[in-house]
Amino acid sequence: MGGDTESSESSDTATESVSSHRKRVQKFDVYEEISKKLRASENEEVSQPGFEDELWNHFNRFSVSYATDVNVEQPEDVIMHMKLLNLAEESNTRPAFEVRIVQAKESNGQGGGDCELHSFRHFYEITISTVDKPQLLSKLTSLLSEIGLNIQEAHAFSTADGYSLDTFVVDGWSSKETEQLREVLEREIPKIQNLSQSKNQFESPSLLSRIEDNNTGNERIASRLKIEQTAKALQEAQVLVQLLEKEHALAVQEDLAIANEATSSL
Numbered sequence: 001m002g003g004d005t006e007s008s009e010s011s012d013t014a015t016e017s018v019s020s021h022r023k024r025v026q027k028f029d030v031y032e033e034i035s036k037k038l039r040a041s042e043n044e045e046v047s048q049p050g051f052e053d054e055l056w057n058h059f060n061r062f063s064v065s066y067a068t069d070v071n072v073e074q075p076e077d078v079i080m081h082m083k084l085l086n087l088a089e090e091s092n093t094r095p096a097f098e099v100r101i102v103q104a105k106e107s108n109g110q111g112g113g114d115c116e117l118h119s120f121r122h123f124y125e126i127t128i129s130t131v132d133k134p135q136l137l138s139k140l141t142s143l144l145s146e147i148g149l150n151i152q153e154a155h156a157f158s159t160a161d162g163y164s165l166d167t168f169v170v171d172g173w174s175s176k177e178t179e180q181l182r183e184v185l186e187r188e189i190p191k192i193q194n195l196s197q198s199k200n201q202f203e204s205p206s207l208l209s210r211i212e213d214n215n216t217g218n219e220r221i222a223s224r225l226k227i228e229q230t231a232k233a234l235q236e237a238q239v240l241v242q243l244l245e246k247e248h249a250l251a252v253q254e255d256l257a258i259a260n261e262a263t264s265s266l
Contacts, residue, residue, distance in 0.1 A: 030067040031059045037075040045079050058082050061159040069155055081165055084129035088163050095130035095189050099182050102169065123152060123171050124181060128189065132164040139192045140166055147188060148172055 035055055038046045045051060058078065059067055071077060080098055087096035103120045128140060137156050144151060153169040173181050 024064075027059055027064050027067040030070055030072065031056055033072045034070065034075045034078050037072065038079070041075070043076065043079065054082070058085070061085075061161060061163075062157050062165075066157045066165075069157075080127065081129075084127060085159070085163055085165060088129040088131065095128055095192065097126060097128040097185055097189055099124055099126045099178060099185060101125075101176070101178055121171075122176065123169050124149070124173060124178070125167060125169050126185065127165070127167045129163060129165050130192075132158045132162050136164055136192070137166060140168070140189075143188055143192055144168060144170060147184060 035046075035052060055078070058081070084096045084098060087093040102123050102125045126144070130136070137154075141151060141154070149168075149170040150172040151168055151170050153167075155167040157165045159165070
């Protein structure tokens with residue numbers, strides 16, 4: 001029995017080691033691709049002394065889910081994420097955010113085949129960074145809804161040193177002027193520090209308690225949320241938001257374990 005137990009523990013350790021190695025390789029591959037594309041674009045940030053180290057340290061602040069979510073065709077996004085996180089580290093410049101217009105191609109069902117006609121729909125992408133706190137993602141979701149924005153996607157990440165990086169793709173803003181939306185966000189986003197959880201009309205404490213009780217360290221959920229523009233879908237999205245917050249803490253623990261393993265292997 002004792003030999004079987006030791007063999008099982010050894011097998012589990014080996015499996016975890018292989019998994020950790022794969023995640024490090026996956027993260028490094030994305031880092032290299034982003035670095036290569038930034039150099040090819042002659043981005044001025046790349047020419048700064050120590051940039052490569054800063055870029056690698058940036059990726060290492062997150063779990064591997066951040067690397068797999070990054071769009072390598074838009075390497076400048078990573079530069080923007082780095083700048084927002086730097087601003088979030090200072091109390092007088094957080095929460096830090098960026099907003100921009102993005103387009104999504106849609107088919108109108110006419111033409112058919114290669115001749116099918118498409119149109120472009122405008123969305124706004126809002127990225128926010130601040131000190132990570134419990135229920136932060138729920139508060140941001142509620143705040144954007146109160147402004148009148150419809151959340152179509154959400155990408156939420158936490159760093160190992162306690163900061164958040166949340167990106168929302170939204171529509172529902174009546175004006176195409178980005179600056180007007182930016183002004184509203186500048187006024188409203190700082191209020192998340194004072195938002196009461198009781199204002200959240202979608203919260204279901206008993207349900208969330210059961211979710212947390214059943215959520216183990218091995219469970220992972222997708223960081224992307226597809227939120228329909230109906231009350232029922234928003235309620236379902238709120239449950240997923242709560243799960244994301246739980247997974248943020250698990251991701252931090254996972255990164256610390258990987259770091260400790262890497263240190264011990266030196």
